[in-house]
Amino acid sequence: MDSPQSLFTPLSLTQALPFLPLAQSQVDYASEQRSNPDLFQQFEQEGSVSVMLVSGQRVALPFKSLEQAKLGGGLLRLALLPGEYLPSCLRPLAGAPSALYFLGSAGNQHFFALDLDLAGRQLSDEPGREQVEQFAQSAQSRFKWLDVKEFAPRGLSRDVGLATSALALSIWHNAQRYCSYCGAPIAPCENGWAQQCTQENPARILFPRIEPAVITAIVDSQDRLLLEHNSAWEPSLYSLCAGFVEPGENLEHAAKREAMEELQLPLGEIRYLGSQPWPFPASLMVAFKARALSEAFVVDYEETDCACWMTRDEYTAALATGRMSAPGKASVARYMIEQWYGREL
Ligand SMILES: [Zn+2]
Incomplete structure (x- = not known):
């Protein structure tokens, strides 16, 4: 039997996501104004x-x-x-x-x-x-x-x-209605892009809070995709491994840690695919593709209650029968799955 490495094609990791609906920037921010x-x-x-x-x-x-x-x-x-x-x-x-x-x-x-x-x-x-x-x-x-x-x-x-x-x-x-340093009321400034404390002198400037989260399309040596179900979701919805970045870690570490926490699955090579804001309330979703170093995984039964490796044919059948549904059309997860799947869902 071929070793997992010999079946692995690195090119499949390097394609970036060509379109993400919330990540468009056709308007000049004109931030100098x-x-x-x-x-x-x-x-x-x-x-x-x-x-x-x-x-x-x-x-x-x-x-x-x-x-x-x-x-x-x-x-x-x-x-x-x-x-x-x-x-x-x-x-x-x-x-x-x-x-x-x-x-x-x-x-x-x-x-x-x-x-x-x-x-x-x-x-x-x-x-x-x-x-x-x-x-x-x-x-x-x-x-x-x-x-x-x-x-x-x-x-x-x-x-x-x-x-x-x-x-x-x-x-x-x-x-965010109060200064997080002194508790005084704040006022918007910079035409909405910042806030200033109304108490401190000189006025302290507060900037919007953005919470980075990683999401990873994990494939195995046969290019099967790992899909998982979160216990809080509707029964048919399956998506990718995701979680918030923690203080002190970089994005790649966060992707590897989440795969270990949710699946006890070690990840090898990781490639960046793209990112889009997800302001519900303040996330920035950073998408990666990664190869698993093993096929064996164990779900945590807390966040994740079910996961499976899927070939494209198996996924097609699961969607057709309604056993699985894909993430929503605004989500980065959907575009990541489509990139692996090879066509629109
Ligand atoms: Zn203050």
Whole structure:
């Protein structure tokens, strides 16, 4: 019998993932502009502001979007509003914190996200808060609201990128409301990309929290893929070995440690495939492919309750009978499985 090494083809490890829906970056972040507190007003005077709306971890689309996309087969787009559409209480005042995040520019079109949840919390005066509530209520009925996982597989890639950034910032600003050093309230700054402590002098700047996680497509010497079922998932869903990076370790170590923890499976060569943000709430998924040094594994029966090596034919049959289902169309796991499978799922 051939040794595992002789059957192994290193080329199969080196193909990167060509497309990841949440990792698109067609808009120039124009990060050098973020420190300008009058950015919105300046772009608005040029008539070149487009505002998307985010609320409750969802983004706004034109109301009939889904029906039109079904009829025409087109891609879903965000509702992008001109600056004049915003009521006066939602416009940024010079020097005051606002709920508008500057997402970047494409030519002379400048994109902002208005976070309706943050806007509601920022206003302390009663008439202003009422105006925000009315605007938010009418927006709920005038637009179609989707979460990014629903939007991404059918969305224009520029708009999916904008939605991902806006959602990541919104989740962060609405979760982190106080300075983690002194406990004082914070205020957004840098057009949404940072926060500053309102107590410390000079003001301490706080940056968004991002939690890296590794996910690994593990293959054996016969190029079978290891699929595993997590006890918290629906019974048919099978995916790849994944977990958070711990303090003090690098990404490769995290991939090897997770395979040992979940499967007691040692990994050999590891190759980077790609990465995409997963802002639910703050992850960055880093994808690897790795070869197992053994075929034997033992599931931990805590996180993972079942795992199996699958050939492509076995996987095709498992999907056809419904014994297995694939991860969602926005997830990096799906694209990793497709890369191994050789075609779209
Ligand atoms: Zn502080």
